[in-house]
Each structure stands twice: as structure tokens, then as C-alpha cells.
Amino acid sequence: MILEKIEQRYKSLSRQQKLLADYVLKNPKEVMNSTSKELAEKSGVSTATVVRFAQQLDLDSFADFKIAIASQLSSGKVIVDTVIEKDDTSKIMSEKLEQVYASSIQKSFSMIKEADLNHAVELINKATHVYILGVGTSGLIAYDLYHKLNRYGIKTFYETDAHMNLEFLTNATKDDVVVAISYSGKTKEVGIGAEYAKEHHIPVIAITREDTPLVENSDVCLCIPDNERTIRVAAIASKISTMYITDLLFISVMQLRYGGMKESAIRTNQLINKLKEK
CATH class of the missing domain: 3.40.50.10490 (Glucose-6-phosphate isomerase like protein; domain 1)
Known part of the structure; x- marks a missing residue:
């Protein structure tokens, strides 16, 4: 799964690539409706960074990156952003923790x-x-x-x-x-x-x-x-x-x-x- 691959390689990414990774992991659906230029603007990086990011994930192009995202979204196996926010409800925090448990065991x-x-x-x-x-x-x-x-x-x-x-x-x-x-x-x-x-x-x-x-x-x-x-x-x-x-x-x-x-x-x-x- 592409989102898990991004998680796994997160520490090896450059500062700009981490900005992009953070945005993608939090807003995978937005990637589906964005061009490489639009995604670059939304995440605060250059268009070249978006293209190189896809290649670093062993994909040939940004189009392949969007296809990989679409494939994971359609499977229902989506990473829930587990950063604890100030206005999170108890239910949201419970959902985030459930995702951490499930994802951690699945990856292991x-x-x-x-x-x-x-x-x-x-x-x-x-x-x-x-x-x-x-x-x-x-x-x-x-x-x-x-x-x-x-x-x-x-x-x-x-x-x-x-x-x-x-x-x-x-x-x-x-x-x-x-x-x-x-x-x-x-x-x-x-x-x-x-x-x-x-x-x-x-x-x-x-x-x-x-x-x-x-x-x-x-x-x-x-x-x-x-x-x-x-x-x-x-x-x-x-x-x-x-x-x-x-x-x-x-x-x-x-x-x-x-x-x-x-x-x-x-x-x-x-x-x-x-x-x-x-």
C-alpha cells in the first residue's frame, strides 16, 4: 500500500519531501483531484519535489502516484491521521488509536x-x-x-x-x-x-x-x-x-x-x- 510505504520511508525523506508526505498522509483524497502543480502549492513545495517524490516511491510518474492512491482508497485501507489535535473529540481520538493499533500490527x-x-x-x-x-x-x-x-x-x-x-x-x-x-x-x-x-x-x-x-x-x-x-x-x-x-x-x-x-x-x-x- 502506497500510504504505508510513505510512512516507512518518512525518516529518509528531505525536509521538503516530509512537508509533502505530511499533506498526502493527511489528505489522500485531495491528491486524487490535484495536478502536480496544485499539490505542490497545497503542500508548500515545488512541482519538481512532487515529481521526484513519486519516483522515490518506485513509481514512474505523478500519474502512477495518483493511481496508487486511488487503489488504496478504493480498498478501504486508508491511514487515519493519528496526530492528536486540540479540538479532537473522545470518539475521534478513539478512532485514531484504533488505527494505530491495527496499522502497527498489520505492518509488523x-x-x-x-x-x-x-x-x-x-x-x-x-x-x-x-x-x-x-x-x-x-x-x-x-x-x-x-x-x-x-x-x-x-x-x-x-x-x-x-x-x-x-x-x-x-x-x-x-x-x-x-x-x-x-x-x-x-x-x-x-x-x-x-x-x-x-x-x-x-x-x-x-x-x-x-x-x-x-x-x-x-x-x-x-x-x-x-x-x-x-x-x-x-x-x-x-x-x-x-x-x-x-x-x-x-x-x-x-x-x-x-x-x-x-x-x-x-x-x-x-x-x-x-x-x-x-
Whole structure:
């Protein structure tokens, strides 16, 4: 879909192209009724920028760009502008958030490579221990994955203190695996851990965007879409995409270990239920 392609390539666009991209994403129907000159005037760029923009999206001409927009509009799969405006009603904000959730999962699903997912699942399944790295929003997702894996009998290490996380990692061996989570792929606390793991031949599963430094220090990357534009509010889309991937990784491992993990869950529930006894 052309609008999703614009979202994906947004960060690599020039300042003028971003002005045009912002206008197109917010007003796709207007593109249908505009010439290249009219669209340039409406978005505050030159006509040449409009033409080059279409070409950068792998289209031969502005006419092909309009056809691509028309095709997406007719399919009903249109990106709702998710910038929060001052006069948005609760209903409008709800619709925008629903679109963020749906779009984030759809984009993440489209980027999944089955071979990479299977490789990551195999690494976790055969690992003696799992070490998870992540800070900030990625840290919240790391903490969630840490509890899920431990709950189902997979010995996992994660600490919200990044220094402690690196301390844990010094005990890892080549029989373990590291799950490094970072949307930017440039988080120092995660990058240092991934570099250490690579130097010591410890397998690394990276959950990040496909063009980040973290990918270079990983054995397998479960890539998430580059869908967090600076004009958007908070890291909602990246959080949803990342959690979708970690949950997919978890249930895939659970499926592989179904019998043993089921017994572990039963034991955990039985123990916790004792807290509820009067």
C-alpha cells in the first residue's frame, strides 16, 4: 500500500519531501483531484519535489502516484491521521488509536520472515538461559517477556537496572541466548550488551528496525516497522509493534514446548492460588 510505504520511508525523506508526505498522509483524497502543480502549492513545495517524490516511491510518474492512491482508497485501507489535535473529540481520538493499533500490527505482520522467526524460536528453545536487554519503553516490553518465559519454566534474566543487566550477562555462555530489544537500535545499554555477547559467541536475537546498528551484532533479527514519525504523540506505534513480535516469539516457543510449559503454568497457578485461600 502506497500510504504505508510513505510512512516507512518518512525518516529518509528531505525536509521538503516530509512537508509533502505530511499533506498526502493527511489528505489522500485531495491528491486524487490535484495536478502536480496544485499539490505542490497545497503542500508548500515545488512541482519538481512532487515529481521526484513519486519516483522515490518506485513509481514512474505523478500519474502512477495518483493511481496508487486511488487503489488504496478504493480498498478501504486508508491511514487515519493519528496526530492528536486540540479540538479532537473522545470518539475521534478513539478512532485514531484504533488505527494505530491495527496499522502497527498489520505492518509488523507483513515484515515477519518465517525463517528468522523459526531460527529465533530454536535459539530460545535450546538455550540454557535467556538474557533480555531493553530500557525505557523497550524495557517495559522486556519485563513482560521476562515474566512470561519464567512463568512457563524457561530460566530468564532481566533487571530494570541496566548495570545489573550487564552484570548478569557476564555469566552467560554460548549455550545461552540474548534477546536485545530496542526500537532505535542505538540504545547504549542494549548495544553494549549485544556487542559483548557477539564477542563471546553468545547468540543474539535482535528486535529492532531493520536498518539499525543493533542488527549488525545479532544472529537473527525480528524486524519491526519504522512507523514512529516525529509529529506523532508518544511511542505508541513502536510499542505495539515490538510487543506483537515478543508475544509472537513467546507463543511460538510455548507451542514447541507445549507439554512441559503447560505443567509449569499449572504449578505456578497452584502456588499463587494459595495466596487467595482464606
